[in-house]
Amino acid sequence: MSLISESLSWPDSSSHSTLGAIRPGERHNYVAFFLTMACNLHCYYCINLHDGGSRKNMLKRQMTADEWILAANRLELRADLPLTLQGGEPTLSNSFVRLVNEAKPELRCDLMTNLTFDVDSFIANVPVWRFLRDAPYAPIRVSYHPGQNDIDELVGNYFRLVEAGFRVGIYGILHPDEEIRRHILETQERCLKLGVDFRTKEFLGEWNGTLYGEFKYPGAVLGKPFRSCRCRTSELIVDPAGWVYKCHADLFQGRDPFAHILDPDLDADAIDEFRACSFYGDCNPCDIKVKTNRFQQFGHTTVDVLDIEGERE
Ligand code: SF4
Ligand code: SF4
Structure with a gap:
């Protein structure tokens, strides 16, 4: 199916009453609404700014709360596939509280x-049940950024949310810088002793001239000149304006959306299409990283890439 790529335009609100269900299949691993790209922190390594991505693009047009609710109500998700709300900082979105209610x-x-x-306001306005499900990790995942958010405040907020019934986990990135890495590991040890679910994530990307991470496709990250290929995602990712993209690099750059979440013709089959891309080399590390999927099979990547220009058999 070629979907709407030839004539992408904002769907007319008259079509809202005809929106069909979107039912992700077994190979679809992630559904995320990027409610806003705005953030009150300024992490220099922010993945949203990967390779020239800019928040300015994302601040121009945002879906309204009514539109996000319509979009969410189209989703028919498996029990093991939540709708992830993210950004930027998703709680800064004016739509966040209405959407979760x-x-x-x-x-x-x-x-x-x-x-x-504001934790008091969150507890007063956000239903606990919306963020409760059976999963091996917490549905509310907090990123700790040394020098940006304060770990003692995070731990205090963590316990207040947990006492209110939410499941929360804090994550720190094992940065290649030895000092930061040591700090994260010491913080983890301290948090675990307090009973805080603190986990670490590997650093992906470039640091001091070295590329960190295990990537399936050579030259996909930081590879220039960019090459053409065909690419297929396993995710449904939606930017603040409602556009749907084939990868995080496209989303963060605001380039080449292939659909709009409120388009009546969008269905889960559209995710499965291989699409032409001219930006192989600009891939986001998260999309190309080799990982274990939810069936515990190693070797999975978020995207599958075919027909890379210049690639030898
Ligand atoms: S908190 Fe997250 S979104 Fe905000 S600047 Fe840091 S890495 Fe980026
Ligand atoms: S090849 Fe890379 S940049 Fe192109 S769509 Fe796939 S993940 Fe995105």
Whole structure:
């Protein structure tokens, strides 16, 4: 199916009453609404700014709360596939509170946050059940950024949320810089002793001239000149304006969306299409990284790439 790529335009609101269901299949691993790209922190390594990405593009047009609710209500997700709310800092979105209160009750959400929000207001306005599900990790995942958010405040907020019934985890990145890495590991040890679910994530990308991470496709990250290929994602990722992209690099750059989340013709089959790309080399490390999928099979990547220009058999 070629979908709407020839004539991408903002769907007419008259079509909202005809929106069909989007039912991700077994190979679809992630559904995320990037509610806003705005963030109150300024991490120099922010992945949203990967290779020239800019928040300015994303601040121009945002879907309204009514539109996000419509979009969420189209989703028919498996029990093991939540709708992840992220950004930027998703709680800064004006739509966040209405979305988590008014979307259909069977929808479960995960939240990626820096946990600098007003915890009292969050507890008063956000339903706990929306963020509860059976998963080996916490549905509310907090990123700790040394020098940006304060770990003692995070731990205080963590316990207040947990006491209110939320499941929360804090994550620190094992940065290649020895001092930062040591700090993260010491912080993890301290947090674990306090009973805080603190986990670490590997650093992906370039640091001091070295590329960190295990990537399936050579030259896909930081490879210039860019090459053409065909690419297929396993994710449904939606930017603040509602555009749907084939990868995170496209989303963060605001380039080449292939659909709009409120387009009546969009269905889960559209995710499975291989699409032409001219930016092989600018791939986001998260999309190309080799990982274990939810069936515990190693070797999975978020995207599959074919027909890379200049590649020998
Ligand atoms: S908290 Fe996250 S979104 Fe905000 S600047 Fe840091 S890495 Fe970027
Ligand atoms: S090849 Fe890279 S830049 Fe192109 S769509 Fe795939 S992941 Fe994105």
